[in-house]
Amino acid sequence: MKTVSRIISSASIALALTLLLAFAKSSAFVFIPLWQPFSAQLLETIGSVTGSVAFPVWEVIAALLLVWFVATFIHALRRLKLLRWLSGVLFGVSVGALLFAFVWGAGLFLPGKTEGIVSVREYTLPELREASMHYGKEAGALASLAPRNTDGTLKLPSWDELSDEANASFERLSALHPEFITVPTPVKQLTPGPLFRHLGTQSVFIPFTAEPSVNPDAYPAELPTHFCRALAHRFGAYAVSDAEFCAYLACRQSSDPAFRYSGSFAALKSCYHALRAEDEALAAELWNTLPPLLQADLLAADAHEEPYRGAVQDAAQKVSDAYLSALEEQGARSYGRFSDALIALYRSENQKTAN
Numbered sequence: 001m002k003t004v005s006r007i008i009s010s011a012s013i014a015l016a017l018t019l020l021l022a023f024a025k026s027s028a029f030v031f032i033p034l035w036q037p038f039s040a041q042l043l044e045t046i047g048s049v050t051g052s053v054a055f056p057v058w059e060v061i062a063a064l065l066l067v068w069f070v071a072t073f074i075h076a077l078r079r080l081k082l083l084r085w086l087s088g089v090l091f092g093v094s095v096g097a098l099l100f101a102f103v104w105g106a107g108l109f110l111p112g113k114t115e116g117i118v119s120v121r122e123y124t125l126p127e128l129r130e131a132s133m134h135y136g137k138e139a140g141a142l143a144s145l146a147p148r149n150t151d152g153t154l155k156l157p158s159w160d161e162l163s164d165e166a167n168a169s170f171e172r173l174s175a176l177h178p179e180f181i182t183v184p185t186p187v188k189q190l191t192p193g194p195l196f197r198h199l200g201t202q203s204v205f206i207p208f209t210a211e212p213s214v215n216p217d218a219y220p221a222e223l224p225t226h227f228c229r230a231l232a233h234r235f236g237a238y239a240v241s242d243a244e245f246c247a248y249l250a251c252r253q254s255s256d257p258a259f260r261y262s263g264s265f266a267a268l269k270s271c272y273h274a275l276r277a278e279d280e281a282l283a284a285e286l287w288n289t290l291p292p293l294l295q296a297d298l299l300a301a302d303a304h305e306e307p308y309r310g311a312v313q314d315a316a317q318k319v320s321d322a323y324l325s326a327l328e329e330q331g332a333r334s335y336g337r338f339s340d341a342l343i344a345l346y347r348s349e350n351q352k353t354a355n
Contacts, residue, residue, distance in 0.1 A: 006087035013094040017101055025109040032110060036236070042103060043234065044183050047210035056188045056213045058206040104207030104238070112242035113232075114337075116179055117249070118344035129282050131343040132271035134350075136290050139264035143294040146221075146261040152296060154220040154258055163187040165256050166227035170235060172253035173246075180235050180246075187227050188213045197305070202226045205233035219304040221297045224262035225251060241337035244270070248342070265297065267342050272298075274339040 024031045050057045069089075076085030097105075114120065147155040156162060163186050174180040188211055190196050190204070196215045203214045203226040212230030214223070228247035237243040244266070251263025276283035287295070 003084045003087040006084075006091040010087070010090045010094040013091075013098050017094075017098050020098075020101055021106060021109050024106045028110050031106075035106060036110075039104060039107070040181055040236070043207065043210040046208075047183070047185055047234075050209045050211055051186050054188070055191065056206075056209070056211050058209040058211055058213075059191055061209070100207060107236065107238035110238070112239050113177075113179060113237045114242050114245050114341045117177060117245075118341055118348055120337075120340045120344045123340065123343050125278055125282070127343055127347070128271065128275055128278065128339070129286070131346040132268070132275045132286050133289065134346050135264060135268040135271050135342065136286055136294075139261065139268040140289075140291045140294045142257065142261040142264050143291060143297065145257045147258060152293075153300070154223075154261070154297075156220055156223060156258055157256075159189060159216070160186075162224060162227050165254060165259060166224065166231050166250070169228060169250040169254040169259060170231055173250045176253075177249075182235050185210075185212060185231060185234050187230055190215045203230040205230055210234065219301040221262055221265050221301060224254075224256070224259040225266045228259070228263070239337075241341070244338040245341040245345075265294075268294075269298065269301075270336065270339045271342060274336055 024035070072085060072088075076082050149155045157165070166187060167182065167184055170180060170182045174182050190201075190213045194217060196202070196204075197217050201215065202218045202222070203212070205212045212227075212234045214226045214230050216223075218226050225247050228250040229243045232243035232246035232250065235246075237246040248263045248267050251259045251266075254260055254263075272283060272286060275286060290298075
């Protein structure tokens with residue numbers, strides 16, 4: 001009887017979740033004013049508690065849940081009550097999914113920050129090439145300005161200083177785009193850094209604990225961007241591509257040349273890979289225009305990830321791709337939503353300069 005009631009409760013929660021997300025997607029003009037202020041205040045309240053702790057609280061919770069999962073599974077096998085255990089897991093997952101959507105996840109079905117900043121359309125290959133050349137020049141100019149270690153890698157300040165500068169960059173961005181509601185939020189270190197690199201994960205935001213977290217094992221030239229991307233999720237950029245674009249905009253506002261270079265480095269990588277997927281000759285042409293210091297960073301970043309590539313990362317990437325495909329609709333001619341937004345930004349700013 002308990003098993004049946006759990007299954008019925010799970011189905012009811014799934015229905016409530018479906019209705020909530022359908023309402024968010026179809027009636028955003030009503031849902032946004034009602035839900036977003038509540039979500040922002042709730043995250044701020046949760047973050048004020050978890051932010052006082054140096055380590056990611058969510059990692060401790062995840063570890064405890066894993067222990068509970070294994071222990072209850074073994075107990076259920078011994079007592080031959082696997083079906084009841086499965087119904088309990090189903091109920092727990094259903095409740096978790098509803099809370100996730102209620103606290104933060106419903107924003108995935110709302111218009112992103114990108115739509116309020118640039119107007120994205122379908123682009124031609126020449127337009128992609130032109131934008132890629134622009135970001136190549138931008139990153140190339142900043143590559144020599146960013147401080148370097150003796151081995152040529154980007155010289156970065158301490159973790160806390162990186163966190164402070166990422167927050168300050170978003171404060172400056174909010175002066176240009178008031179839709180960003182920022183509050184001081186510490187960015188925490190992911191504890192099992194190599195594990196997340198095997199999964200291809202460099203930054204995460206956990207709404208349940210309102211904690212943006214970054215992998216400290218990331219390549220130095222990309223680390224400031226990961227800080228800003230994790231914070232972008234915290235400040236209302238829900239989709240991955242939306243957070244990537246907002247991270248680039250925040251890096252541009254930084255007073256630290258390492259942040260400005262990191263943002264341009266991410267923009268160039270996105271456009272370069274999009275161009276290479278479409279036309280290898282044009283990608284080679286772009287590569288030949290890049291200064292040696294920038295080329296070295298691109299090669300080193302790729303080599304930094306090479307030992308972690310494999311079946312685990314491929315499987316994780318397939319899950320991530322399926323998740324993104326379900327949430328982020330793309331047009332018939334799309335070079336990736338982040339690249340599309342970068343092209344739109346370049347063309348918009350280029351037109352303003354021409355006028």
